[in-house]
Amino acid sequence: MxxxxxxxxxxxxxxxxxxVIVTFLLTRALxxxxxxxxxxxxxxxxxxxxxxKKLGLDKPLIEQFFRYTNDLAHGDFxxxxxxxxxxxxxxxxxxxxxxxxxxxxxxxxxxxxxxxxVLAATRPGSWLDHLCRVxxxxxxxxxxxxxxxxxxxxxxxxxxWSPAPLGRLDVFTSAPPTVTGFYLIDxxxxxxxxxxxxxxxxxxxxxxxxxxxSLAPIARMTRASMLAVLASEFVRTARASGLSPTTVIxxxxxRNAMLPVITTLSMVFxxxxxxNVLVEKVFAWPGIGSYAVEALISSDFAPVQxxxxxxxxxxxxxxxxIDILYGVIDPRVRLEG
Amino acid sequence: MTAQPLLDVQDLTVEFTTRxxxxxxxxxxxxxxxxxxxxxxxxxxxxxxxxxxxxxxxILDRAGxxxxxxxMFSGIDVKAATEDQMxxxxxxxxxxxxxxxxxxxxxxxxVGDQIEDVLRTHVQQAQVADHGEKxxxxxxxxxxxxxxxxxxxxxxxxxxxxxxRVVIALALACNxxxxxxxxxxxxxxxxxxxxxxxxxVELTKRxxxxxxxxTHDLGLAAAYCDRVVVMEKGRVxxxxxxxxxxxxxxxxxxxxxxxxTPRLGVSLRDLLPEEDAAPVMxxxxxxxxxxxxxxxxxxxxxxxxxxxxxxxxLLRVEKLVKEYPRQGATATLGxxxxxKPPLEPDAFRxxxxxxxxxxxxxxxxxxxxxGCGKSTTSMMVMRLLDQTSGLIQFxxxxxxxxxxxxFARLPQRSRIQMVFQDPTDSLNPRFTAARAIADxxxxxxxxxxxxxxxxxxxELATMxxxxxxxxxxxxxxxxxxxxxxxxxxxxxxxHPKLVILDEPTAALDVSVQAxxxxxxxxxxxxxxxxxxxxxxxxxVVRLLCDRVIVMRTxxxxxxxxxEQVLSDPQDDYTKELLTAIPHPPLQVxxxxxxx
Numbered sequence: 016m017x018x019x020x021x022x023x024x025x026x027x028x029x030x031x032x033x034x035v036i037v038t039f040l041l042t043r044a045l046x047x048x049x050x051x052x053x054x055x056x057x058x059x060x061x062x063x064x065x066x067x068k069k070l071g072l073d074k075p076l077i078e079q080f081f082r083y084t085n086d087l088a089h090g091d092f093x094x095x096x097x098x099x100x101x102x103x104x105x106x107x108x109x110x111x112x113x114x115x116x117x118x119x120x121x122x123x124x125x126x127x128x129x130x131x132x133v134l135a136a137t138r139p140g141s142w143l144d145h146l147c148r149v150x151x152x153x154x155x156x157x158x159x160x161x162x163x164x165x166x167x168x169x170x171x172x173x174x175x176w177s178p179a180p181l182g183r184l185d186v187f188t189s190a191p192p193t194v195t196g197f198y199l200i201d202x203x204x205x206x207x208x209x210x211x212x213x214x215x216x217x218x219x220x221x222x223x224x225x226x227x228x229s230l231a232p233i234a235r236m237t238r239a240s241m242l243a244v245l246a247s248e249f250v251r252t253a254r255a256s257g258l259s260p261t262t263v264i265x266x267x268x269x270r271n272a273m274l275p276v277i278t279t280l281s282m283v284f285x286x287x288x289x290x291n292v293l294v295e296k297v298f299a300w301p302g303i304g305s306y307a308v309e310a311l312i313s314s315d316f317a318p319v320q321x322x323x324x325x326x327x328x329x330x331x332x333x334x335x336x337i338d339i340l341y342g343v344i345d346p347r348v349r350l351e352g
Numbered sequence: 353m354t355a356q357p358l359l360d361v362q363d364l365t366v367e368f369t370t371r372x373x374x375x376x377x378x379x380x381x382x383x384x385x386x387x388x389x390x391x392x393x394x395x396x397x398x399x400x401x402x403x404x405x406x407x408x409x410x411i412l413d414r415a416g417x418x419x420x421x422x423x424m425f426s427g428i429d430v431k432a433a434t435e436d437q438m439x440x441x442x443x444x445x446x447x448x449x450x451x452x453x454x455x456x457x458x459x460x461x462x463v464g465d466q467i468e469d470v471l472r473t474h475v476q477q478a479q480v481a482d483h484g485e486k487x488x489x490x491x492x493x494x495x496x497x498x499x500x501x502x503x504x505x506x507x508x509x510x511x512x513x514x515x516x517r518v519v520i521a522l523a524l525a526c527n528x529x530x531x532x533x534x535x536x537x538x539x540x541x542x543x544x545x546x547x548x549x550x551x552x553v554e555l556t557k558r559x560x561x562x563x564x565x566x567t568h569d570l571g572l573a574a575a576y577c578d579r580v581v582v583m584e585k586g587r588v589x590x591x592x593x594x595x596x597x598x599x600x601x602x603x604x605x606x607x608x609x610x611x612x613t614p615r616l617g618v619s620l621r622d623l624l625p626e627e628d629a630a631p632v633m634x635x636x637x638x639x640x641x642x643x644x645x646x647x648x649x650x651x652x653x654x655x656x657x658x659x660x661x662x663x664x665x666l667l668r669v670e671k672l673v674k675e676y677p678r679q680g681a682t683a684t685l686g687x688x689x690x691x692k693p694p695l696e697p698d699a700f701r702x703x704x705x706x707x708x709x710x711x712x713x714x715x716x717x718x719x720x721x722x723g724c725g726k727s728t729t730s731m732m733v734m735r736l737l738d739q740t741s742g743l744i745q746f747x748x749x750x751x752x753x754x755x756x757x758x759f760a761r762l763p764q765r766s767r768i769q770m771v772f773q774d775p776t777d778s779l780n781p782r783f784t785a786a787r788a789i790a791d792x793x794x795x796x797x798x799x800x801x802x803x804x805x806x807x808x809x810x811e812l813a814t815m816x817x818x819x820x821x822x823x824x825x826x827x828x829x830x831x832x833x834x835x836x837x838x839x840x841x842x843x844x845x846x847h848p849k850l851v852i853l854d855e856p857t858a859a860l861d862v863s864v865q866a867x868x869x870x871x872x873x874x875x876x877x878x879x880x881x882x883x884x885x886x887x888x889x890x891x892v893v894r895l896l897c898d899r900v901i902v903m904r905t906x907x908x909x910x911x912x913x914x915e916q917v918l919s920d921p922q923d924d925y926t927k928e929l930l931t932a933i934p935h936p937p938l939q940v941x942x943x944x945x946x947x
């Protein structure tokens with residue numbers, strides 16, 4: 016198992032190098048002149064030129080690249096042009112916010128979607144099956160900003176059950192000392208129940224928004240995969256051996272049906288992590304997605320590079336986890352390690 | 353028949369609700385099985401034999417239901433029983449063995465655990481000390497070596513025969529009274545088939561169990577069963593004692609089925625129903641047809657020994673070797689499970705230095721069990737696979753040096769063609785029959801223009817006996833036999849000199865197989881092609897081939913004329929293969945079949 020993980024990580028190295036090169040070139044090819052943007056509209060030509068020199072943008076591309084990789088090797092992602100903050104620190108602050116939100120949304124979604132998919136598959140054509148179909152169709156067809164806004168309107172504005180959608184904590188609560196970066200966990204470690212409640216109540220609406228959106232692929236995949244497995248010959252054998260329906264569905268069908276669902280899960284997770292900008296915007300969430308988009312708009316290439324690199328690393332790690340999970344579930348996969 | 357049969361099926365009708373309305377898969381079927389009796393249900397695909405058994409177990413699909421009739425199992429009304437009662441019955445009183453053992457086992461669960469699941473369901477904890485021990489015992493009884501170790505194996509780590517033994521262990525774990533075996537040996541090698549069938553019979557006889565053997569193979573039914581039920585299109589057409597039914601079949605369908613079964617002492621033409629025995633192909637030159645009809649193939653006019661064409665063989669293969677590096681799978685497996693590494697050398701020789709030749713107009717059978725290297729050999733000759741070393745000479749030209757990737761675009765490609773094993777899988781589901789047949793012509797042929805192409809397709813369709821109105825259908829709208837014809841038409845579209853037939857009839861019913869084999873024989877005579885017929889079935893090979901090559905573990909163990917190899921085998925392995933084939937006692941009674 017350890018050799019498999021090691022091998023996997025080795026395979027990831029070339030793709031990471033590729034990502035470094037491509038992001039570097041792409042950010043340089045972005046339209047707009049960062050020096051001009053940084054200098055402001057009123058700056059003179061000389062001032063812009065000076066800034067360009069300061070940023071190292073006057074050097075040949077290859078030299079810029081080596082400087083960039085050298086910095087990367089020292090954990091330096093560069094500084095943001097707009098905020099002046101080091102990118103690494105910003106990402107370190109913002110990634111847990113996104114991850115916490117995405118994970119919670121995904122957990123909610125899985126807890127609902129998988130049982131729904133399984134039940135729909137075992138009772139095709141029943142009201143549960145139709146419910147599954149309607150829910151999933153609604154889930155994907157409503158854009159996340161719309162569901163987010165509706166939730167805010169109903170639960171904050173109308174009913175007043177949830178707090179104002181303004182970030183991870185309400186204004187009166189101070190952030191817990193950072194351990195994991197996940198407020199739900201950090202507040203518990205700090206035994207600050209008040210802050211925990213505040214963090215949770217801030218999380219519920221955006222997490223629900225994400226859950227509604229990600230429900231669809233997971234439930235659909237579970238249903239389809241369960242249907243295929245239930246029609247397979249070994250399930251027939253299990254039924255012909257008189258095994259109880261629970262054993263047949265859980266031990267025989269469900270475990271086999273999980274393989275494609277896990278793949279879907281990983282895709283949904285990585286998609287949500289980087290792409291839920293709209294949700295982050297609606298709920299003023301200090302996440303990594305909105306950070307990257309803002310940087311992109313202002314031609315601020317250091318954060319964009321940092322973001323893409325971070326996502327690439329996340330992807331590699333996520334795929335590793337999925338592979339390990341696959342190996343745990345399916346003995347046939349272990350061979351190929 | 354005893355007064356009170358163990359299983360009594362009366363007037364059973366099973367309906368399936370489909371999009372096109374209600375389909376009656378089984379109609380008014382009466383079957384009874386006495387205690388300790390072995391009954392065969394014989395029929396071709398679509399005869400309803402499997403559906404009948406599913407109805408007995410009440411494991412029909414959601415769409416299926418028992419519409420009429422009654423199923424009584426040792427006094428229990430199966431139709432009226434609750435689902436809980438049925439579940440208690442399944443596996444404990446009635447159990448089932450399925451076709452394709454590998455698919456019948458949960459791929460990601462240890463086989464021992466799967467047996468234990470059944471034991472846990474049906475046997476009280478108080479009655480056995482340890483379910484695990486009982487499962488190991490069950491594995492031991494199906495003669496699996498080192499059962500304690502195999503308990504922890506996953507299905508993919510076991511061979512097909514071994515998997516079927518596990519399925520049998522699973523079915524017999526709770527000592528049921530009735531075992532239903534649905535095509536238990538289809539897809540297994542003949543020697544494995546014999547071992548598995550012997551095992552089933554031995555175990556069921558010892559426990560005085562009743563058995564229903566569902567099969568399409570008359571030989572198997574004759575060799576292992578007391579009584580035979582013949583089904584056709586959802587109805588029972590004949591029921592009789594095994595000895596009687598072969599001596600004196602009553603129903604025309606039974607007779608047809610028996611005629612179509614390849615067996616000793618008959619020629620290809622004998623397989624066809626009497627009324628069809630003469631013309632197989634429309635538009636066939638009567639002279640050639642006649643010649644091939646009353647003939648052992650060596651008398652075929654085109655295969656004259658010593659003729660100027662045959663002096664040089666069409667295909668010459670010398671010291672052909674294919675090695676695969678032995679890494680990954682077995683080594684990692686060994687490491688993972690702490691087993692000692694295999695003692696074999698690093699490279700695995702799938703084909704180990706074989707030499708043979710095929711003359712012009714000759715058909716050669718390449719016979720052996722799975723893993724013997726016959727398919728690898730045919731792939732190398734076909735230039736779909738590179739050989740490790742050795743010479744392949746085709747029509748005086750060394751084709752062994754041409755890389756498979758570039759061979760596809762060379763003119764030689766058109767001279768070696770192939771008919772594949774599965775007629776369904778080898779056709780593009782999005783191509784019509786005409787498009788499939790035209791495909792090689794469009795790639796390599798010289799016929800251009802829509803109308804010319806269509807004309808050629810129709811000509812080919814006529815040759816293989818495919819009605820022209822079927823040419824615009826898609827594969828799923830064609831029957832198995834029709835798809836086989838499309839595959840053959842495609843293979844002969846470019847006037848090949850050598851056609852490699854890779855078990856072309858393995859997926860077909862016997863009556864369809866008989867027609868397809870005859871068609872292949874006629875085409876060979878008419879077009880002067882040579883065949884390399886790859887098969888595991890000696891009986892079928894004998895019918896079509898002049899010479900037979902028997903392969904085992906990558907080597908040729910015996911080679912000679914078909915008659916000689918089959919009637920007087922020299923090698924022990926060939927003898928083993930031959931004795932493993934179950935023969936229906938038909939040849940004695942050929943007169944009664946009107947042959």
